[in-house]
Amino acid sequence: MRKYWIMIALFLLVLAGCSSGQEDQNSEATNELPKEVKVEVKTAPEAVQAHEHTEIQAIVTQDGKAVNDADDVKFEIWKDGAEQHEMLTAKAKAKGNGVYAVDKTFPEDGVYHITAHTNARDMHVMPTVQVTVGTGQAAAHEQAEQDHHDSNTVIQLTADQIHAGTSPLQAQVQHSGSALTGAQVEFEIWKDGAAKHEYISAKEDANGQYGASFVFEAGMYNITVHVRKGELHEHKEQTVEVK
Missing domain, CATH: 2.60.40.1930 (Macroglobulin (MG2) domain)
Structure with missing residues (x-):
């Protein structure tokens, strides 16, 4: 009789283990994030x-x-x-x-x-x-190049913080030696060799400093900073290696 009860107990333990494993699998399936x-x-x-x-x-x-x-x-x-x-x-x-x-x-x-x-x-x-x-x-390109040639605008893109994943983008803009405030600033981003360009609007963080963020993959990227204010339209393009 004792042997009989031992066998029943072992069977119940195995059954409980299988049930727990199934619940874990169902939980993992439920928690799995949907594909982008x-x-x-x-x-x-x-x-x-x-x-x-x-x-x-x-x-x-x-x-x-x-x-x-x-x-x-x-x-x-x-x-x-x-x-x-x-x-x-x-x-x-x-x-x-x-x-x-x-x-x-x-x-x-x-x-x-x-x-x-x-x-x-x-x-x-x-x-x-x-x-x-x-x-x-x-x-458009010819006009932009002409505007840029005659410009007193300086655009500095901070690239040392850019890495694979979500990274900050920052640009410092000056015009005629002073910080340019209240401008419309946009980051144009595309991976080297890709036809698709992404456009990210920047927010003014401080006087003449504009920021945004972007999700990068590893590789070479081209980033153009577009600056507009009134009749002013300037840009600066820079190549960045993302690791």
Whole structure:
């Protein structure tokens, strides 16, 4: 009889262990963070011309797989340097394979910014890309270089704090020997060789000092600091190695 009760006790211990292991697995599955939703913005055709039909696309993926059940995708568009932004009222149409698209006709040549406001799987993603319409990029670059050549503005980007992961970005701006306050400062960031550019608005931390943060991966990055105030539009580009 004693042997019988010992066998029952051992069986109950094994059963309890299996149950605990299953609970741990379920707990780990429950606590696992969802994969990041990623959005890539493209145009079709890639070379955009003013007054011609253009399709703006947001390609939504999660863990390398197409997301076809996004809650909504809307596009915000503005010309470089303009204060007024256009939020397209039409909701992007799902075309399958994670592609959401709207039609747009650009009124004139220039450099434009497009932000895809995407709500999918309880995440909000809003990447911004730069698009050249017609010959806009060449004209904008030429004007920027001319402004920079004639400038009394000094822009210093602090790069020694940048590392893989979330890192601070800081820029000190002076004009005619004094701190430039009340300016609109933006960090343009792209990984070396990548077509996609990210635009991060900076906040003024102190007199003439502007800061923001960005999540970097290891590798070479290009960072351009854009400074605007009234008719002043200056920029400084710097290459940074992120470790």
